[in-house]
Amino acid sequence: MKRMPTPDHLLLDQQLCFALYAASRSITGLYRPLLEPMGLTYPQYLVMLVLWEQDDVTVRELGQRLQLDSGTLTPLLKRLQAAGLVSRQRRSDDERVVEIRLTPAGLALREQANDIPACLAQRLELSLDQMQRLRDELKQLTRHTQTPTIED
Amino acid sequence: MKRMPTPDHLLLDQQLCFALYAASRSITGLYRPLLEPMGLTYPQYLVMLVLWEQDDVTVRELGQRLQLDSGTLTPLLKRLQAAGLVSRQRRSDDERVVEIRLTPAGLALREQANDIPACLAQRLELSLDQMQRLRDELKQLTRHTQTPTIED
DNA sequence: CAAAATTAAATTGTGTACAATTAAAGTTTT
């Protein structure tokens, strides 16, 4: 019985998904040393980005923005709360909803984060143009991924 | 005291890293229903891709190929072993090294995996050209990420 | 208005990621 060689389309190096997976983890790795002095992990940083942009959001809104569910966000937000960066409070007129707000320390942290994007852009040695194009292609891919092909 | 608006470069939508992170998880989500019938998670599928390409690799080689360390791989490989898809055996002439080999069931699974790439490509509605270009850009980004700027 | 359905978070359980440490095996140095 002859052993067939792997067909091309199953080669690891052919996979767009692996390129994405590897690139994503690799870039996250570049953030780590920049975020560590701020006491943030990368997903926590993303939550802070949302809050710096719009303070006082619900867990649900955060989840929609970051594409994460409460199973991920609830413990993450508890850690940010424990770190004194956010407050978590149930909305008085709808007790189901939890509102997340920046504390003064959380707002102040934005100053420390200010240099991070430039620092990373420089590290990547990509032109602003290249970065924007790649970013927009990825956003389109994500959008397309989440648009069901057939809706009923 | 006036509250400054978030500078552009800290806006979530500006971040290449978030676009990557979101796209990666989003694509992985497309794989999930295809891999679930095979009893594989996405990282496990990546390990199988490597093994289908080259059977009998060490944990170290797997780690280099997938950019994962033994902390991730050891438990993952134990699960693949428990599923009867791979064997783990220390090399007799160097007991530090653990060799991973496909079982007949592991090799046979390749047939089931055969349609996955095409299935995904179709779902993404990207031309082969577009996919290749994006993939190669991401590979370059990863390569650059891992090349230290200054070496000593 | 009470029962049924819906919504929002939290919880539970499994499986990665990854830093840091440990343990064991092998290699190099003195």
Place this chain on the structure above:
DNA sequence: AAAACTTTAATTGTACACAATTTAATTTTG
């Protein structure tokens, strides 16, 4: 050859991800 160093996995501990279930609150329906 013994000590020092290096290499390879495994282990430990923390923090995501995400499916599935649960809980509590609100809304819709009969």
